[in-house]
Amino acid sequence: MRVDVSRSTELDRWIKERHYLQSTPAGAKLRLWILDNKGKQIGAMMWGRPNARNLDQKNLLELTRMYMIDETEPNAESKALGLARKYIRKNLPEIKGLIAYSSTGQGHEGTIYKADNWFELGRNKVSSKGWTSREGRENRDASEKIRWVRSP
Numbered sequence: 001m002r003v004d005v006s007r008s009t010e011l012d013r014w015i016k017e018r019h020y021l022q023s024t025p026a027g028a029k030l031r032l033w034i035l036d037n038k039g040k041q042i043g044a045m046m047w048g049r050p051n052a053r054n055l056d057q058k059n060l061l062e063l064t065r066m067y068m069i070d071e072t073e074p075n076a077e078s079k080a081l082g083l084a085r086k087y088i089r090k091n092l093p094e095i096k097g098l099i100a101y102s103s104t105g106q107g108h109e110g111t112i113y114k115a116d117n118w119f120e121l122g123r124n125k126v127s128s129k130g131w132t133s134r135e136g137r138e139n140r141d142a143s144e145k146i147r148w149v150r151s152p
Helices: 010-018 076-091 111-115
Strands: 002-005 028-035 041-048 060-068 097-103 119-125 144-150
Touching: 002 076, 010 028, 010 041, 010 060, 028 060, 028 076, 041 076, 060 076, 076 111
Parallel strands: 060 097
Antiparallel strands: 002 028, 028 041, 041 060, 097 144, 119 144
16 A cells, blocks of 8 residues: 555545545645555545634644545555655645544544554544535534544
8 A cells, every 4th residue: 555645636526426425625734645555545534724713724734525446455544644644744844733533423433543652632523513504514514523533
């Protein structure tokens, strides 16, 4: 398995078609294809500025979307996170920390982050008030999120 940088929004469309939120956030700083040993696309990641505005927008990266096809090897997601961290360490030396969220409403308890030695920083509940009145936001996940952090 390996990661390959994408400089195209084709990756955004690929994730949007498959991810449960059926959307991708704007402003990705890093787009990575996840490829199997034969070079076939088996997943993708988008990394961007932290969503929480009170966090360091320059030295932190947030995993804003990740999707892997079902037909992958065991632990593929955690391996992909490790490969992404290696790329970030080597190519983005200004990045000092990584953030990711798992949605308990989707049954995501952070197994992939635990396997890659991320630390659970806390849990929060996103308020859905006001979201459904805005166009295109009816299907947002307003469940409790677990915040995960790690060094690159």
